[in-house]
Amino acid sequence: MKVGFAGLGIMGAPMASNLLKAGFDLRVYNRTASRCEPLVARGAKAYSTPAELAAESDVVITIVSDTPDVEAVLFGENGLASGLKAGAVVVDMSTISPTRTVEFSKRLAEQGVSMLDAPVSGGDKGAIAGTLSIMAGGDKATFDRCMPLFEAMGKNVVYTGVSGNGQKTKMVNQVVGSVNLIAMCEGLRIAKKAGLDPEKTLDAVGGGAAGSWIWTNLGPRVVKDDFAPGFMIKLQQKDLRLASELVEDLGMDAPGTKWSYELFTKALEMGLGDDGNQGLYKVWQD
Ligand code: NAP
Numbered sequence: 001m002k003v004g005f006a007g008l009g010i011m012g013a014p015m016a017s018n019l020l021k022a023g024f025d026l027r028v029y030n031r032t033a034s035r036c037e038p039l040v041a042r043g044a045k046a047y048s049t050p051a052e053l054a055a056e057s058d059v060v061i062t063i064v065s066d067t068p069d070v071e072a073v074l075f076g077e078n079g080l081a082s083g084l085k086a087g088a089v090v091v092d093m094s095t096i097s098p099t100r101t102v103e104f105s106k107r108l109a110e111q112g113v114s115m116l117d118a119p120v121s122g123g124d125k126g127a128i129a130g131t132l133s134i135m136a137g138g139d140k141a142t143f144d145r146c147m148p149l150f151e152a153m154g155k156n157v158v159y160t161g162v163s164g165n166g167q168k169t170k171m172v173n174q175v176v177g178s179v180n181l182i183a184m185c186e187g188l189r190i191a192k193k194a195g196l197d198p199e200k201t202l203d204a205v206g207g208g209a210a211g212s213w214i215w216t217n218l219g220p221r222v223v224k225d226d227f228a229p230g231f232m233i234k235l236q237q238k239d240l241r242l243a244s245e246l247v248e249d250l251g252m253d254a255p256g257t258k259w260s261y262e263l264f265t266k267a268l269e270m271g272l273g274d275d276g277n278q279g280l281y282k283v284w285q286d
Helices: 012-021 033-040 050-055 067-075 098-109 123-129 140-153 165-193 198-206 213-223 233-249 255-269 277-283
Strands: 002-006 025-029 059-062 089-092 114-117 132-137 154-161
Touching: 002 012, 002 050, 012 025, 012 033, 012 123, 012 140, 025 033, 025 050, 050 059, 059 067, 059 140, 067 098, 089 098, 089 140, 098 114, 098 165, 098 233, 114 140, 114 165, 123 132, 132 140, 132 165, 140 154, 154 165, 165 198, 165 213, 165 233, 165 255, 165 277, 198 213, 213 277, 233 255, 233 277, 255 277
Parallel strands: 002 025, 002 059, 059 089, 089 114, 132 154
Antiparallel strands: 114 132
16 A cells, blocks of 8 residues: 655654554655655655645545645645545545535545545654544545554544544544643642642642543643643644534534633733643743
């Protein structure tokens, strides 16, 4: 299987690296071409446009920032769609709009190309370790065909149903994670103000019922004043905008989604967009 990979950012670069490690015949494209170099040095072939990459691939994985970026990579000038052959597969692992995902999938189906939406969770650490959680929507037979690729990048691979369901599942993930992140920031702020030892607080709370991935992985970064990304605030705000659109479409009262979206928008307005999402802690200046 010839595997193409477009988007070598914080997530894409280590995910592509794990595909190479697993022995896949890998070819890569990135808008900023220099980001292809470490993979080319290890045997991947680089292409200068998505169309050229697509013409040489049976399956193309995309992981870029937002909905318009996936649209540009798929259908823009020299986009993947102009190079893909009938029978090829696109696996979009970005977090984007579920509604637009279904549209993209229908457009590709007109040229005989099957598309899965397979967003991920687990952060940069999970991408590096190959332990991502992958939530996939689309045709089941296509999902089964792509399983060896998913197994090289993730540990928990779940088929969620029809096209768009992967993205909807990811919205659920983002709402739960965001509310958790707000709780982690508040807990550590209270601990600091109360004069508690931050390391002991991390240990005590992390081992009990309030422990979480966010607490264990991002809490220590906050305590060390390490606000490097990980997962950037601007991307989490984008995900909460998408989740807000979903709950609005569903006609739901969802206070956690509303509250998280407001706080992450405030962080963005404060100029924290390129910080890791643990930088939400800096919204409060106490
Ligand atoms: P990132 O480091 O900012 O990387 C973004 C990638 O997308 C880069 O390769 C960038 O190319 C490319 N890109 C953006 N816009 C493009 C366009 N219009 N045309 C072509 N390429 C474009 O972001 P990331 O953290 O890897 O996140 C990527 C996706 O994964 C996002 O949807 C995010 O929500 C999701 N995600 C991230 C995490 C995380 O912890 N970071 C976790 C789960 C899911 P350049 O190199 O040229 O800029």
